[in-house]
Amino acid sequence: MMSDTSIQQGIFHASVHPRQGLFRRAQGLDEGERALVALVVSREAGHMELAHHHARMATTALRDPFAIALLLEEGLPSPLTGRLGALATAAGALARKQPSLGRFELKRLVSNGVDADELVDLVATVAEVSGSLHAAVSRHDA
Numbered sequence: 289m290m291s292d293t294s295i296q297q298g299i300f301h302a303s304v305h306p307r308q309g310l311f312r313r314a315q316g317l318d319e320g321e322r323a324l325v326a327l328v329v330s331r332e333a334g335h336m337e338l339a340h341h342h343a344r345m346a347t348t349a350l351r352d353p354f355a356i357a358l359l360l361e362e363g364l365p366s367p368l369t370g371r372l373g374a375l376a377t378a379a380g381a382l383a384r385k386q387p388s389l390g391r392f393e394l395k396r397l398v399s400n401g402v403d404a405d406e407l408v409d410l411v412a413t414v415a416e417v418s419g420s421l422h423a424a425v426s427r428h429d430a
Contacts, residue, residue: 316409320349321375324356325410328379329417331363338421371400375410382414 317325323346331339339360347356350372358367359376366376374396381393389411397407 315403315405317375317406317413318349320346320351321372321406322409322413323349324359324372324375325379325413326417327356327360328364328366328376329383329414330421331360332380332383333418333421335421371402374400374402378410379414382411383418387414 323342327339327342327346330336330342343356343360347353350356352372355368355372359372364377364380366373366380368376374393378389378393378397381387381389397410402410
């Protein structure tokens with residue numbers, strides 16, 4: 289399990305700082321939505337301490353403590369509806385050992401107003417969180 293020190297040292301910072309380099313875009317997911325995606329990826333990977341950290345950030349940014357608490361408690365399949373539910377479901381699909389964003393997830397994203405820039409941001413956020421978790425576990429095991 290990761291300690292508070294891992295979180296403080298910046299194991300994942302996408303929900304804190306704006307995108308850098310290639311992913312610096314005018315559009316994309318907002319801070320709260322990126323934190324929600326990070327919550328899903330962390331929870332699905334079994335890193336509950338980190339998931340709670342991202343839940344606090346998402347709650348502050350999205351101002352929907354009930355939705356975030358419900359997602360943190362219930363996990364996937366997402367109990368949320370609307371845009372947040374679509375993002376959570378897609379993040380979960382991408383966070384699997386064999387990632388797959390199927391027709392259902394794509395239709396749900398589009399019907400909830402997720403555009404191409406936001407989809408790129410969703411995929412990048414899942415990849416960044418997954419990569420950070422993998423690197424942290426590798427360092428911990430070494």
